Amino acid sequence: MSRFWSPAIQSLVPYTPGEQPKVDGLIKLNTNENPYPPAPGVEAVLRNFSSERLRLYPDPDCQALKHALAEDAGLATNQVFVGNGSDEVLALTFMALLRQPKPLLLPETSYSFYNVYIDLFGINAQHIPLTADFRIELCDYCGENGGIIFANPNAPTSVSVDLDSIRALLERNTDSVVVVDEAYVDFGAESATQLINQFPNLLVIQTFSKSRSLAGMRVGFAFGHPDLIEALERVKNSFNSYPLDMLAQLTAIAAVEDKEYFKACVSRVIETRNWTTEQLQRLGFDVLPSHTNFVFASHAEVAAADLMQYLRDNKILVRHFTKPGIDNHLRITIGTPEEMKALIDCLQLHPEL
Numbered sequence: 395m396s397r398f399w400s401p402a403i404q405s406l407v408p409y410t411p412g413e414q415p416k417v418d419g420l421i422k423l424n425t426n427e428n429p430y431p432p433a434p435g436v437e438a439v440l441r442n443f444s445s446e447r448l449r450l451y452p453d454p455d456c457q458a459l460k461h462a463l464a465e466d467a468g469l470a471t472n473q474v475f476v477g478n479g480s481d482e483v484l485a486l487t488f489m490a491l492l493r494q495p496k497p498l499l500l501p502e503t504s505y506s507f508y509n510v511y512i513d514l515f516g517i518n519a520q521h522i523p524l525t526a527d528f529r530i531e532l533c534d535y536c537g538e539n540g541g542i543i544f545a546n547p548n549a550p551t552s553v554s555v556d557l558d559s560i561r562a563l564l565e566r567n568t569d570s571v572v573v574v575d576e577a578y579v580d581f582g583a584e585s586a587t588q589l590i591n592q593f594p595n596l597l598v599i600q601t602f603s604k605s606r607s608l609a610g611m612r613v614g615f616a617f618g619h620p621d622l623i624e625a626l627e628r629v630k631n632s633f634n635s636y637p638l639d640m641l642a643q644l645t646a647i648a649a650v651e652d653k654e655y656f657k658a659c660v661s662r663v664i665e666t667r668n669w670t671t672e673q674l675q676r677l678g679f680d681v682l683p684s685h686t687n688f689v690f691a692s693h694a695e696v697a698a699a700d701l702m703q704y705l706r707d708n709k710i711l712v713r714h715f716t717k718p719g720i721d722n723h724l725r726i727t728i729g730t731p732e733e734m735k736a737l738i739d740c741l742q743l744h745p746e747l
């Protein structure tokens with residue numbers, strides 16, 4: 395801390411991302427990255443890109459990328475917003491739409507970045523507990539509010555809510571924005587994107603980081619009514635006109651265009667997730683029903699913190715949260731079949747399992 399800091403920064407508690415260690419031979423199952431490379435078209439874009447083009451600024455409006463996303467989702471280009479990772483899209487959403495006099499409703503256990511934005515922007519928020527079986531119960535989101543945000547499927551729990559519950563929420567909650575963070579939706583949940591044309595207060599946020607294997611490129615996007623998108627554009631253009639560089643725009647387009655590769659990757663991850671779930675259950679773990687590229691598991695006899703350390707000592711990284719209520723769970727990213735076999739083999743050698 396320093397006396398030169400702006401006053402509001404002195405009390406800021408930033409988000410802590412999962413570590414990116416520079417150690418060789420680690421099996422990295424701690425940040426929900428995709429184990430497979432991006433679509434072959436991405437490689438082609440990078441190989442054929444002439445550095446001479448970098449002289450110029452990129453398209454500030456990302457028109458070609460918005461067009462590709464709109465086409466893929468069956469929406470119009472003015473219903474699409476793109477940003478530097480969905481973390482940036484979320485930040486702009488909190489700033490542009492969720493800073494309201496009435497409280498923002500959100501799950502008590504969810505993506506912890508939401509609470510960082512709440513503090514950063516001084517948002518009045520009300521946290522709603524999950525059910526005993528770690529589900530989001532949308533019937534509980536019924537109080538007076540200035541907005542609602544939740545992740546579907548939720549993180550770090552991996553559990554999803556169905557589209558009928560989201561539709562029911564939107565039918566009764568018509569006076570504030572409902573934001574659905576669908577970072578993991580491609581791994582088996584139902585997307586609320588198909589409700590965009592019916593509900594002018596619905597904003598759906600997705601990312602290229604997980605199902606499209608482009609975490610390193612930082613591309614996220616939102617679908618919603620043109621009025622909601624315009625609010626995001628206003629804030630974006632008051633902050634940074636060029637959040638997506640040329641390569642991010644071009645590689646993202648290539649990733650959207652290869653639907654076959656995308657589907658094949660996602661189904662491989664789902665298949666490995668199902669195998670991993672069965673194996674963990676065989677070892678006595680309780681595994682929540684996942685619609686994501688990770689599982690959330692706990693063991694009745696061995697503490698999660700000890701298991702995390704044991705795996706770490708064996709060069710396997712998984713994520714453990716110290717938050718009460720979920721501090722006896724491990725969040726394990728689904729890697730390749732070989733990586734997951736190594737995880738199961740390692741757990742099998744644990745003296746108490």
Ligand SMILES: *Cc1c(COP(=O)(O)O)cnc(C)c1O
Pocket residue numbers: 426478479480481482505545549575577600601602603609612613614
């Ligand atoms: C990974 C993740 C994000 C952020 O993704 P980026 O696009 O990489 O910024 C947002 N929300 C949830 C719930 C996530 O797990």
